[in-house]
Amino acid sequence: MNRVLMVFVFLMACILASGNQYKEDSLKHVYKSLEQDSxxxxxxxxxxDNTDNYIKAIEYTQEALDFINDKGIDDMQARAYFKHGANLFLLGSYDEALDYFIESIKIADKQGDQMLKMRTLNxxxxxxxxIGKYDEALEYYIKSMDVYxxxxxxxRENESNWLSYLYGNIGCIYLTKNEFTTAETYLLKGLNRCISADNDPVKGVLYNNLGKLYLTTKEFDKAYDYLNKALIFRKNVGNKNDMVKxxxxxxxxxxxxxxxxxxKVSLENGLHLSKEIGTIDWTKWIYKYLYLLHKKQGEVNNALRAHEHFKAASDSLMNEKTISDIARIQMQYEYEKKEQLKDARQQRMRFIYILIISFFIFTTLIIGLLYILAKSRSRRTLLENERLEKDLELKNKELTTNVMYLLKKNEFMNTISNRLLDFKSRLKGDNRQTILEIVNELQTAADEEVWEEFEIRFQQVHNDFFDNLKQVSPELSPSELKICAFLRLNMKTKEIAAITHLSIRTIEVTRSNIRKKLNLTHSDVNLISYLNEL
Incomplete structure (x- = not known):
């Protein structure tokens, strides 16, 4: 074991031993010390896994997925899709989570990973x-049990506690369908296995679901007993999402x-936690019962405010497209503040770099001129040629900088378009049409300007790139060639998606197809490094 891995093992042991001190900063410190990709x-x-902020969790799993796809680490790909899908599900982006789960199960099936297949089916x-498709849900739960x-x-012995999850999930389906006897059978069966395995997180879920069952059947003593036990277990585990429930x-x-x-005390405790971790779905239901509670007590103003919050949360969850669209808007809102700060820092750094480069170039030119004056006519000609080459190099750098500026401007215009579309839902009639026309003009103007400027300037700086790429793989499509050009400029998946109006998932699939066409699928060669060599 090399020295780096020994440090990794020691630090990981310390983190695991620290329990509640298993903190984000410690893990980041470990990450920086590692060299091994896996x-x-x-x-x-x-x-x-160790952050309560769902957006941060998604950023981490997205970074891991990008890393795996870039490096071509096939044996970790299925799990990467699974974990990213799980985080998107927690945020409420159900359709996008489903896409990642389906991708995960395809790979797991090919690789014969029964454990991951079972979990993904669940x-x-x-x-x-x-999303209320209970028959389909029951079908997949049963498929998961069949794989087990x-x-x-x-x-099966290693995964025996997974049956507790499955029994609990099946019990919840029957509870939703008002088949209470069958629901109780499955929930108690899951709880009995869970108690024997001493699996506290699952136990909390099953206690809570049994409490819901007995609350529905008006067995109030049993309902309180199980709901209270669920809260105690969830507090011990520290899962804030489950504590909200x-x-x-x-x-x-x-x-x-x-x-x-x-x-009122219980609902307000849940509301505080729900807002902290950003679970809009549960915030909506809490506000609904706060509205009913204030209405019962005759608190008209409080009831009105609670109902307004409930309506706002409901509108956020049920828009024209899908629940995942609003999740992405929420993420975009969070990213926007970070990106503004990041862009400001980058602009300051670019200005400093330009000043430093300009200083050194100016100094070099002055020294060169003085040297030329001291030498023969032939030597002056040689130095003049060198100066011209440096000027050409500087112009190439300026071209690349201008292209990146245009791409950033297009991304900014897309952001404005998205925000206008979000604002459109609050307008009526002709105002909506006007907004759509403005957005269309913005996007059309941005696309035409960027693509024309990009093709001209990129060919000037990297005039042989496309020819070399087509010689290596003539099968590459025009859209794949454009993605290669963006990667040649070291652009990230998110940036490419913003410019091309494609989803991150589509960019990932395209990158995978490019690796296949360049015969890099089963190699350790980094795609970006490969393109930089052309």
């Missing part, structure tokens, strides 16, 4: 459950038995 990816996954069922039964004895259902319990003071 170890870096695992740290990114741990960073994702998560697909959970997506359908969340097909696994060998050792694998427990506070909500305890609030519903107290509201149902007309204990309004305790109902």
């Amino acid at each position: 170890a870096k990816i695992k740290i990114l996954w741990q960073l994702s 998560n697909i069922g959970t997506v359908y459950d969340r 039964q097909q696994m060998n004895d050792d694998a 427990s506070y909500f259902f305890l609030g519903v319990y107290y509201f149902t038995i007309e204990d309004y003071d305790n109902a």
Whole structure:
């Protein structure tokens, strides 16, 4: 074991031993000390698992996925899609999460990874459950259980606690369908396996679902007992998302038995946590019951405010497209502030670099001129040629800088367009059409300007790039050639997506296709490094 890996093992042991001190900064410190690709990816996954901020979690799993695709690390690809899909699901981006789960299960099936296939089938069922397609959800839960039964004895033993999840999920489906006896059978079966495995997180889920069941059947003593146990377990585990659910259902319990003071305390505790971690779906339901609670108590103003918040949350979740669209808008809003700060820092750094480069170029030219004056006519001609070459190099750098400026300007115009589209939903009639026309003009003008300027300037700086690329792989399509050009400029997946109006997922698939056409799929060669050599 080399020295770096020894340091990694020691630091990981310290982090695992520290329990609650398993912090983001410590993991980032470990990440910086690593050289092994697989170890870096695992740290990114741990960073994702140990943050309560869903947007940060998505950033970490996206970075891991980009890293895996760039390096062509096939044996970690299925798990990367699975983990990224799981984070998107937690944020409420259900359709996009489903895309990643399906990609994960395709790869896992080819590689014979039964454990990951079983878990992914369960998560697909959970997506359908969340969007109200209960028959489809039940179908995938049963498929997940079938895969478990097909696994060998050792694998089933290692994954035995997974049955607790499946029994709980199936029980919830029957609870939703008002088949209470069947629901109770599955939930208790899951709880019995969970207790024997001493799996606290699953136990909290099952306790909570049994509490919901008995609340529905008006067995209030049992309902309170299980809901309270669920909250205690979830506090011990520290899962804030699950704690929101427990506070909500305890609030519903107290509201149902007309204990309004305790109902208000539970709902407000849940609301505070829900806002902290950004779970819009649960925020909506909490506001609904706060509205009903204030209405019952005759607090008209408070009831009105709660109903306004409920309506706003509902509108956010159910827009013209899908739930995932609003999730991406939320992420974009968070990114916007970061990007503004980042752009400001980059502009300052570019200005400093230009000053430094200009200073050195000016100094070099002065020294060159003095040297030329001291030498013969032939020597002066040689130095003049060298000066012209340096001027040409400087112009090439300026061309590249201008291209990057145009690309950034297009991204900024796209951001304005997206924000105008978001504002459109609050307008009526002709105003909406006017906004659409403005957006269309912005995007058309931006696209035409950028593509024409890009092709001219890129050919000037890298005049042999496309010819060399076509010689290596004539099968590359025009769109793939453009993606190669962006990668040649060291642009990230998110930046390319913003410029081309394509999804991040589409860019990832295109990058994978490019690797295949360049015969890089089963090699350790980095795609960007390869393109830089052409």
